[in-house]
Amino acid sequence: MNEANLIKSSIKAGEIVVRNVTKNYGAAHFSKEVVKDCSFTIERGKLTVMIGPSGCGKSTIIRLLAGFEQPTSGTLELNGQPIEGPARDRLVLFQETALFPWMTTYDNILYGPRARGEVTKETLELAEFLLNKVGLRDFREKYPPQLSGGMQRRAELARAMINNPQVMILDEPFRGLDAMTKELMWEYYSALYEENRRTNFFVTTDIDEAIFLADRLLIMTNIPTQVRAVLEVDMPRPRKLADLVENDRSNEIKMEALSILHEEAMKSFSRGSKAAADFVDAYSKRMAKT
């Protein structure tokens, strides 16, 4: 397909390096350390998934990557250049929809090119292509409140992709969707990734989601957060959801990831964290099932 080539040929995958980043909130004595001496790489063309307990500081890292906030110390670089503010080369999908409610799906998707005055014949073709791609052709004139949760997420994916970012950053994008829609979205999103192999950074708290999607899995410590372990998820693509249950390799990785998360939780548990206690509880149930 002509348009498919259009999107593929123009992709320039970026690489992000995070070095010794610390982020504190609040003034001197009352300051709260959320991210502590954190280092990792979001490799070019790969889908990196970050998993960690809720409240550990993942969204904080995302705001730093997006350039909405600056680190207290340490550096963040995209292709060797320091990240200084928000820009179209790193687009973020938040957990809650950020589609503009006053624009139709089509106008939302075309927002970026119009804002930059870059509406060409190719852009319009690309918009059509993406509308089809995310299955919203019949919903182009609908407003976001008229779309289901899953459709909103897909519209947002299209809105980000038309800007051809070097890195796509997603913060728990499928949280709050019902289980069925969520699984559909996993397949959808991974197919989209497999097609163009853009650099993707995906944050989640769901271990199944993490393993199904990831090339690399970053497991985070509790707050103040750091990378606790990096697992390579060396399962072939394209992946199917059935693999998740049947594939031995997948189960192996899952066990490994869970035991690391469990260890982390136990550490905080001994320090009296409620969230950790909940996790240990849920973990024990999960292990009993498998």
Added chain:
Amino acid sequence: MRNGKPPLIDSIYWRGAIAIVVFLLLWEMGSLSKVWIKWESFEWLRNTLTAMGFKPAYLPWVGAIPAPTEVLHAWQGVIRDPGYWQSWYMSLFRVMAGFIAAMLIGIPFGLLLAVSRTAHGVGFPVFEVLRPIPPLAWVPASIIFWPTQEMSIAFVTFLGAFYTIVINVVGGARAIDLRYFQAARSMGSSQRDIFWRIILPGTLPSIMVGSAVGMGITWEVVVAAEMISGGGSQIGGTSGGGLGFFIWNSYVGGSYEQIVVGMISIGIAGFLSSELLRWLGHRVTPWLRLR
């Protein structure tokens, strides 16, 4: 979403129509009570109340108000009087002039206060000090200040809507979710683009709410201002005074039916302007209808 014309809407209209008819019937019966029941029939009630310390002259009585049929009759006479329509025209004109001026000045002013820290720092304190002064308190000062009475009425009318519109615009613009700004900035929006495509549409619902409330206040203010100032009667004799003056004039002239005609006319005029605004609101904020 609903398709076609749902029976629900019809039943709402029916209920409304029936309620109005029942109201008119009760009113008619209340008014006619002065015929049905002679004053003497209330002797016992009056005696009891007097014994309790109330004086009859202090008690309200629905029978003192003209009945709907009498009002309708008076209306039939008035409807042929160009002076009545002139009153409509004058009040409508003043409301529209004041309201449109309030929109033209209030919306940009509110947006300015919302987007600029400096403007907010300078403008908001003054605005907040002036805001508690009721528009009607401005009438005398306004008559002194403005060269014509017409201008002073329009000014007071303007004030009525202005404060409400500004407060709503500022509140609405400030309540726009931070995520929209972050998303827009990430995609390469300029400040200008963010203003026209995020802030303005994001504030539109609040602008419409502020306008609807402002329109209501405008009618209250214009009628009162017309009564106080004599309605600029020098402009077109008694007929140039607007509906407020029409009511006042009827009262002075002892034509009680016409008072009620004037009141209902204002009710209708207010209702029509609200409907117009609602229709406009639907047109400019289509996404709000869909929830």
